[in-house]
Amino acid sequence: MNILQVNNVTKAYVNHLALDNVSLEVREGEIFGLLGPNGAGKTTLIRMINQITAPDSGEIMLYGNRIKASDVSLIGYLPEERGLYKKMKAGEQAIYLAELKGVKPSVAEAKLREWFEKFDIIGWWDKKVEELSKGMQQKIQFITTVLHEPKLLIFDEPFSGFDPINANMLKQEIISLKAKGATVIFSTHNMESVEEICDSIVLIDKAKNILQGSVRDIKQNFKSNEYEIIVPSGIENFDMLLPEGCSLLRSENNGDTDVHILKIEKGKNAQLLGNILQVADIVSYREVLPTMNDIFIKTVQGYE
């Protein structure tokens, strides 16, 4: 089932078109990556899902119904530009933000204390935020995003500004939120994290949805029959071993071994491997799938 559906959404600002007839869907329980270059319209889309701005046309559906004001309690949002009141005490501030999401103060306090314990910042409960380190502030921001146990979590560039330890913690928390049944949307430039944790993605560029699907499918679609073969160095006339339909793209010597990148047509693998095995052992042989980073760059450049 789709938790979120964006249907033909268009949004124009004074000087430019931010989203042009964008549609996408997010299945319940998945981790969904919202990718795109800067200024593509990701934040605009996220703000519309959070009802901070409204689409000019099109609609946004949550659980099959048009999104409405009371749905804010179902959504947890960590914006790209995020911060806290510097002069307010950490605990008090977290309760305030939870209250705005519709959590009763007494309930909020009990839950917050648990989270503060978990993240080892309970000693800072009564300290002003300005006295906390940046890492601690990020922890509080994360806690206030998830405290009301939203069904849908939206993280806009969550890894920017996080130190490696906190970034890793965030990654683990996102995975554990998914395990508990939450759906997570996050926009990022960090393609490694996309490969690691995303189930599906959408790629937005110049206000348009230009690529969408599960990470696995997309990788399959973008593969170009490239293989990497590693053999002991010193094979003479390696070219001669290639059957018809195979071509050598590039080679590299790594001391004891040679790494060759080949383009191999379907059905020629067996012949190639047979040829090589006659003269040498094969150290490693694998298909080279494009990285999300490659796909991202290729698609965006191709689109432009």
Place this chain on the structure above:
Amino acid sequence: MNKIKIIIKREYLTRVRKKSFLVMTILGPLLISALWVIPIFLSQATDSQSNIIVVDGTGVKEKDAAPLFEGKLRSDKNVKIEYMNDLDKAKLLLKEGSTEAVLSITRINGMPPIKSFWYHGDNEINALAMQDIETQISTLFKDYYLKYNCGVSDSAIAFINNPKVDFYSENINTGERTFREIKMVLGVALGFMIYFFIFLFGSQVIRSVSEEKMNRIVEVLVSSIKPTQLLIGKLVGIALVGLTQFLLWIVLTFAVVTAVQNAMPERFASVQQGKITMNEQIANAEQLSEPTNDNPDIIQGLFSINYSVVIGCFLFFFITGYFLYGSLFGAVGSLIDVDTDGQQFTLPITIPLIIAMVCLPTIMNNPSGPMAFWLSIIPFTSPIIMMMRIPFGVPGWQILLSAGLMLITIWGSVWMSAKIYRTAILLYGKKITYKEIWKWLRFKN
């Protein structure tokens, strides 16, 4: 609605619990009381008395006429007078430094027939003391002249010196007396309070809005609550802080003044005594009019004011004035970011307030003239100017017109500010121009 309450609560509590709120609450009444108490203390300070030796050489030995001024110049809070016959001796004392100045008065041929010389050491003579004595001498000389050269009676001279003529004015329709001065004081005080309140708490709105934008917490907030609700909650919260503070000031000022008066009754009693004796002197001198006393006038004047109208209008213009400017200040606050300040946007908004204050004297001279009328109708100056006019009595239709325009303008300004606010708070690191704001306002959502 419930969420607006949460916003109001936070805005109110965080401010009221601040140290600066406590400091302002205590300092405010002290400053206001000081304005009232210090002049009384200063007027009684005696340490500025100058010692002056007067050598009066106006006596004419041959005619056996006594000197004109000897024994007649009075010592007071500015001067302490001693008389001597020998000028040289007096000068010697001056050189020794045991007196501040020597005044030698001599008779000459001519008109006026006296001439005075001041002698002083390295320090110049206290100007107040000089002026004091010179006035006394001139008055005494005038009295002599009137008495001996013109044959005017003592009582007539006393009257000439204090020709207090009372002027009464009354409204021909109601037959009531008008008390211009009292109304002026009240009008200016009320206008000032509104001006002060708008500036003090309007600037808090700017700071509060821009702080949320610069902290980058605003986007988290507006994902839970509509920007307009956030702005309204903020305006109401700060207004309540302002009202709390004003209420505390009024109560504390009253308490401080009463306490000071009770602690040192003799000082204040003497001030009042002084006033009364002066009034008595005047009253005795004037045979032509009935003797009157100031105090009943003030009380009568204060009673002549329609307080239900004054208080009602004050509350109305106090609150609407704040909301009009507060909403605009909110929009200005949303335009401020870490690297841009809001000066260029604040100035145009504060100009009407400044105009109102600059026009104050003109309006006080003619509280129902065209300038007063227009400025009390135009919404941006009306909270201050209308309040200044109210004690003088303003026709009902003018108050209603002004109030109606005010409400319409507030509606417009809140609408406009909300539009600017909700766009600008999410615009980071971008310099915003007037042209851009104009586009936002015309842009349909």
